[in-house]
Amino acid sequence: MKDNFSRSVIIALNDIQLQTALDRGTTRGVNNRIVAMGETTDANALRHQARLARERALNHLPDLLQQLERNVIANGGHVLWARDAAELNQIILDLCRKHDVRRVTKGKSMVTEESELNHALEANGIEVTESDLGEYIVQLAGETPSHIVFPMLHKTKEATAQLLHDKLGMPMTDKPEDMTRFVRGVMRRKYLEADMGISGVNFAIAETGTIATVENEGNNRLSTSTPRVYVAVMGIEKVIATWEDYAVLVQLLARSATGQRLSVYNNLMSGPRRADEPDGPDVFYLVIMDNGRSRILGTEYAESLACIRCGACLNACPVYQNIGGHAYGWVYPGPIGSIVTPLLLGPTRAPKLPYASSLCGACQAACPVEIAIPDMLLRLRRDLVQAGDPTPGWRIGMWLWATAFKSPVLYRLGGKMAGMATRLLAGRSGKIKSLPPPFDAWTKQRDFPAFAESSFRERLKRRRGKQTDA
Ligand code: SF4
Structure with missing residues (x-):
């Protein structure tokens, strides 16, 4: 494959x-x-x-x-x-x-x-x-x-x-x-x-x-x-x-x-x-x-073998609903396929599949045998990272992301800067039609909306302030 x-x-x-x-x-x-x-x-x-x-x-x-x-x-x-x-x-x-x-x-x-x-x-x-x-x-x-x-x-x-x-x-x-x-x-x-x-x-x-x-x-x-x-x-x-x-x-x-x-x-x-x-x-x-x-039995992925192949997780999955089964590239599509395929064929044969999920949990909610599909997808992503699959750009991006998310000051500052940049790029339409590489992967498929003028926290603060005044 x-x-x-x-x-x-x-x-x-x-x-x-x-x-x-x-x-x-x-x-x-x-x-x-x-x-x-x-x-x-x-x-x-x-x-x-x-x-x-x-x-x-x-x-x-x-x-x-x-x-x-x-x-x-x-x-x-x-x-x-x-x-x-x-x-x-x-x-x-x-x-x-x-x-x-x-x-x-x-x-x-x-x-x-x-x-x-x-x-x-x-x-x-x-x-x-x-x-x-x-x-x-x-x-x-x-x-x-x-x-x-x-x-x-x-x-x-x-x-x-x-x-x-x-x-x-x-x-x-x-x-x-x-x-x-x-x-x-x-x-x-x-x-x-x-x-x-x-x-x-x-x-x-x-x-x-x-x-x-x-x-x-x-x-x-x-x-x-x-x-x-x-x-x-x-x-x-x-x-x-x-x-x-x-x-x-x-x-x-x-x-x-x-x-x-x-x-x-x-x-x-x-x-x-x-x-x-x-x-x-x-x-x-x-x-x-x-x-x-x-090989899977006795590992942290063993519960994937509990699958009774009912297909309910496929129907419920927003990714499957949009791309169908052939895009997954092998016999088992959908959320369970994103687990079973890398496990049976080896992670390097299907490195994108564990990421083909928003982790919304609709698959697990539909599964008649309560398989924790999102958990296993996350573990597979972890395995891929540990196996050195991500590109250097991805690693640097994730490091920057984690650093910003761990620091409230950096998080706020990053939010402000991203807000200004996106509003500038979007202009009056409020939507960015084309981003520079590597972010163009997003805008090739859809618009990127500019960030709102004020963040959720700022709005909440203002609202609370008004309520206290009242
Ligand atoms: S819903 Fe559960 S049992 Fe049905 S195909 Fe998906 S993982 Fe297998």
């Missing part, structure tokens, strides 16, 4: 279609979540329960993973372990060869986005079709998902209709239901032709070795039960201890992700088809990938 964050942000801010799509999508996401959480008797108590469930899992991760493995095998499945993305792709490629697989249908899986599994399989002559509607549209467009839950959040329905018309000959329509019906017709054939189904995992319940996925289209159920081979792929952090924990987490996931009380399909897979069952796969594999997660 190349660090193009600043350039990508400018492109995103100037993309009118993206801005329209982001506005529609994130507003809907925020509002739906608020309504759904408001329907619970005590949303905060529920969130706290969810948090405890995730902590239980992370505190006992090695034991739970072993218990999960034992139970999956007892259920007739197979468990394979991948150290990293390359190993994951190789394992699945080997499974394709072993089972003579030519066509794959794939449900939503962020882990396979991490490993770019589609490219790896396609490079070896295997056809992969994304089965989630949003993922399928993104695949058709040759793009990557821009949101954890709504992969095509960056696309308007108008752009989607045009894409389906151009690529698949769909008659033009502005009705999403017509587009869905059309894609459904295409997908039905794919399910029937597929030799292997692959899906992500929302939760893996250790006590029974059950894989839980949630969805709203039935695509995952068809992807995993129609083909003869089913492969579930998960990161090590997806394991949870018990069904009680699942009961809490699954409803919070739906409420936070899509504003539903429960997702339409809650699929539970416990091994391959049994002799007395009419359908289901002949063979079932669970592939568990680390890819840097165990």
